[in-house]
Amino acid sequence: MYMQKSVLVTGSSGFIGSRLTEALRGKGYNIVEFDAKNGNDLLSYEDCRNASRNCFAVVHCAAILDEHSKALWKVNVLGTENIIKASSENKVERFIFLSTAGVYGNVKGIADENTEKRPATKYEKSKARAEEIVESYQELIHITILRPAIVLGPNEYWRKIVKQVKKGFPLIGSGKNKWHAVYVDDVVDAIIFCLENENTASETLNVAASDVLSLEQLVLEIKKCLGLEPKVRKIPVWLGKLIAHLYITFSSKPIVTPEHVERLVRNRHYSIKKIKKLGWKPKVSTKEAIERTIDGLKISFNK
Template sequence: MKIAVTGGNGLVGNALVKALRAKRFDVIECNRQNCDITKADQVKKSIKGANIVVHCAATLDEHAADLFDVNVKGTENVLEAASENGVKQFIFLSSVAVFGKTSGLKNEETKPNPETRYERSKWEAEQKVLSYQEIFPVTIFRPAIIIGKTDYWNKIVKLIRKDFPLIGDGSNHWQLVSLENVVNAILFSVNNENCFEETFMLCDDEAMTLKELAEFIRTESGMNRPLKTVPLFLGKIIAFVNSYLKIVPLLDSAYLKRMIRDRYYSNKKIKSLGFEFKVSTKESLRRLMN
């Protein structure tokens, strides 16, 4: 069986390619060097001969000029190439970002409510994927923020270790998902008819709050000073100003909106099929910091 993976340079795509090859699958790695997903001809050429397509490629940058070109039009190009190729399954890596500012426990039945540019791009991409489910079986995953060795996480850990104050009281959930659990969920779904025409939430079993997350990283880093906080209204002003001055990494108005989201999810659906989230959030965070 030949499996094409887009986003082979990315966090999930790179780990997935390695895992598939370890299981002796024939893998087509589509990455930035050999496949620009905004170019339909390149995509068709790259995935030729694939039986299954796993679409991981995306841009996360809220301010990227090509955000919708990559996340929406790019997804459409991959879908069209998969259709012409007669694939047997299309697996799409979406995001819990589609829920936007919806609070409370969210599952697959919760209505999406995207607000920021990135959130809207992932929701629109999902709609593109669903429009092809009459042509081939589709499986959609909505992972929480993925724990992995990325520039994003490096910046978060550095800010916490530099004693940067928490904006707001940190009582909002920040439920995460370990990279290994995401990769294993995708492997679980490959050619699994129980996963056809389904959407699954991917999140670790622990549901830490943002404050608990910050305190855990501080404790693991040997910091024993009390965690500082600033009121949310002041944080919004700081984020707005920093959008222009760019003194503090990550902190701008769009990111602050995502940071204060109530990230609380249910993973019961995929677990009901027998899948297990074997790696804990704390274990993944410890690996990240070491």
């Protein structure tokens, strides 16, 4: 155990970072918070160098997810390069990079860590490139790259999805495609496991729930938690894309875009055999994760 040692957490006020910070403090770690909301800037090498000085480990959670953000590539790629370079300069022992299983793109079968990366979105491409940068430092610092599946938990992303399900928005496609997910607390647990186990150094690891639902099953489970009738309306993919293009044409704030449709209908199924072999396994099933997410959002059928 690495008690009383300093750990720098980037994105410390974010969805995962805030929970990680709380969990690490609970285990006795000294936490150095690094977040744009606190005035920290990943694009400033000086900020990165000052923050990582005297730290035992760095957990890099910070990222921009908004596909329309002009700063996405700079923050996700150049920001990652700054923080890993500064960590190396400051002789940080461990560096954990939170990537995404989205780097695999549309999966055929089940993706393990050796599956070819086929990122499709700007965010996924930025993460794939950032992985390459982190890997280039593996001779200088002990690195671990984590690729979480879709992260379930009470955040704005899932609030929007749950509200759309509640309103009866139709499902695009057959709904049979796998939508592998993982609960946010399991992601935090996996990060801490990697931080405290040296056998995870120089490894790239998928992080996901033990079970996997299809998109249709996931929507039905949300409906069940909301007390709604377990029925799903479906429309073909071509119609979903047409509707998305119409939204873009006639709305300044489209609720669905062609990119959303692409992400919705892709197959997402990931192997976690590697991380389980190293000694970690998820604690929360997908159904329980959905229940916790909706409870956390405080969304019910009557609201």
